Amino acid sequence: MRKKTQWAAVKAAGSLRRLTFYVLRFTLLLLATLASAQDFDLVLANGRILDPESKLDAIRHVGIRDGVIRTVSETPLRGRTVVDASGLVVAPGFIDLHQHGQQPEDYHLKAQDGVTAAFELEVGTADVDAWYAARAGKTLIHHGVSVGHIPCRMAAMGDRPAFLPGANSMTATNPASEAQLADLRRLVERGLERGAVAVGFGIQYTPGATQWEILEMFRAAAKFRAACSVHIRAKGDTGPHNVFSSIEELIAATAVTGAPAHICHVQSTANRLTPRALELIAAARVRGLDVSVECYPYTAGMTDIRSAIFDPGWQQRAGIDFADLQWPATGERLNAASFAKFRQTGGMVIVHSNPESVVRDAVAHPLTMIASDGIRGHPRHAGASARILGRYVRETQALTLMQAVEKLSLMPARRLEERVPAMKNKGRVRVGADADLVVFDATKVRDRATYEQPDLPSEGIRDVLVGGVFVVRDGALQPGVLPGKAVRAPVSAVK
Numbered sequence: 001m002r003k004k005t006q007w008a009a010v011k012a013a014g015s016l017r018r019l020t021f022y023v024l025r026f027t028l029l030l031l032a033t034l035a036s037a038q039d040f041d042l043v044l045a046n047g048r049i050l051d052p053e054s055k056l057d058a059i060r061h062v063g064i065r066d067g068v069i070r071t072v073s074e075t076p077l078r079g080r081t082v083v084d085a086s087g088l089v090v091a092p093g094f095i096d097l098h099q100h101g102q103q104p105e106d107y108h109l110k111a112q113d114g115v116t117a118a119f120e121l122e123v124g125t126a127d128v129d130a131w132y133a134a135r136a137g138k139t140l141i142h143h144g145v146s147v148g149h150i151p152c153r154m155a156a157m158g159d160r161p162a163f164l165p166g167a168n169s170m171t172a173t174n175p176a177s178e179a180q181l182a183d184l185r186r187l188v189e190r191g192l193e194r195g196a197v198a199v200g201f202g203i204q205y206t207p208g209a210t211q212w213e214i215l216e217m218f219r220a221a222a223k224f225r226a227a228c229s230v231h232i233r234a235k236g237d238t239g240p241h242n243v244f245s246s247i248e249e250l251i252a253a254t255a256v257t258g259a260p261a262h263i264c265h266v267q268s269t270a271n272r273l274t275p276r277a278l279e280l281i282a283a284a285r286v287r288g289l290d291v292s293v294e295c296y297p298y299t300a301g302m303t304d305i306r307s308a309i310f311d312p313g314w315q316q317r318a319g320i321d322f323a324d325l326q327w328p329a330t331g332e333r334l335n336a337a338s339f340a341k342f343r344q345t346g347g348m349v350i351v352h353s354n355p356e357s358v359v360r361d362a363v364a365h366p367l368t369m370i371a372s373d374g375i376r377g378h379p380r381h382a383g384a385s386a387r388i389l390g391r392y393v394r395e396t397q398a399l400t401l402m403q404a405v406e407k408l409s410l411m412p413a414r415r416l417e418e419r420v421p422a423m424k425n426k427g428r429v430r431v432g433a434d435a436d437l438v439v440f441d442a443t444k445v446r447d448r449a450t451y452e453q454p455d456l457p458s459e460g461i462r463d464v465l466v467g468g469v470f471v472v473r474d475g476a477l478q479p480g481v482l483p484g485k486a487v488r489a490p491v492s493a494v495k
Helices: 002-035 104-113 128-133 149-157 178-193 211-223 242-256 266-286 313-317 336-345 356-363 380-395 401-416 421-425
Strands: 039-051 056-065 068-073 078-085 087-092 092-094 115-125 142-148 200-202 227-231 261-263 291-295 300-304 347-352 366-372 435-442 462-464 471-473
Touching: 039 128, 039 401, 039 435, 056 087, 068 421, 078 261, 087 266, 087 401, 092 380, 104 115, 104 380, 104 462, 104 471, 115 128, 128 142, 142 149, 142 178, 149 200, 178 211, 178 435, 200 211, 211 227, 211 242, 227 242, 242 291, 261 266, 261 462, 261 471, 266 356, 291 356, 356 366, 356 380, 356 401, 366 380, 366 401, 366 421, 380 401, 401 421
Parallel strands: 039 078, 039 087, 092 115, 115 142, 142 200, 200 227, 227 261, 261 291, 291 366
Antiparallel strands: 039 056, 056 068, 087 435, 115 200, 300 347, 435 462, 462 471
């Protein structure tokens, strides 16, 4: 009897322990569930998620905490703020590798076009620390810069700093002496030590720079695993310098040094030769060379009328004439007399140089990423992303929506991520990625900017988040928020 009583007590104790275990487990699960309800700062619910990395295209719920995507869920989530994205696309924020305008008003237009990170990589800067310091804590979107061959060459040549060198400046025309070449390489390496994300080149603006000089700058870039973002040397298909020799110069520099080459606005420099230019780039990649390329979705470009691009022979090289040039301030098309006048006074000129077929084929090519070459006075500054989504996805169906999003986000992120580790968490909608996101209506998104009204913001982009913070909400810019951060390569400890 005593043994039965003891056995019953043991069984009762065991049952109590099991009951305690289950109660504790239930309590912990309940607490976890309750905690998860408050775990997210923001939930984007019911949106069509497009992740170009995984190719996910499905209705999901995105949970964001501390500026990072914490979950992409098939089931509903709860958080402090829940925003319904039913009927809308949720995609990675767009990344623009070629954005010259880097002032607050520029960032406003970029954000309204879905851009969450804008980089000045072609022209760049000679003083990387000063460039970043000028924007610290003051920007709507993320930003980054290259160390630029052009501004460094201006410094080495003793020219006055300017956005682009004049056609008759020493920067444009003079070959570098050995001492100047050494100084130029020192300046470029210094910029890379200070966290420049790439090395920028505008070789057509500096025809005095020899191929050896460009090769030396590629060597500097290779030392820091930096890509070289390049406006190629020449236009046309004749003469000692042409589109093909210019691309071959970069392919050779990549082969010799190992520094990746990134070719800017291929449709703008190659024009009707763009298909053959892309064929050259594709062939280099098949051989294992790291050469990438970008384009923008407009038939006209824009540049400084005083630059070396308009040196004698420009009509033959570009296949255009005076009437293809448009002065933004007045809208007038130029003639010989007005060209000569504006060439003296200086300023930006719109260059109508491509048929629509060239642009469409460039946009649709599998190698091209989209970069705006944004600068005030041209509609590409305000509307490049929305134009891709509206015109080339919805209207002409040159791209699928997933292809367009990849060209606008993941491809640019991958171009920089070897040197800039932070880019591995951009251009994606996945757990651990930065909550840089764009929410848009695929049936309505379109660009509104024109050559006559270049600052009209895009429409159909409802929300834009930078680091989990709304910078555009319900189509309106949000006042008093500046979540943009510097995107920078690792910085040397020694200044």
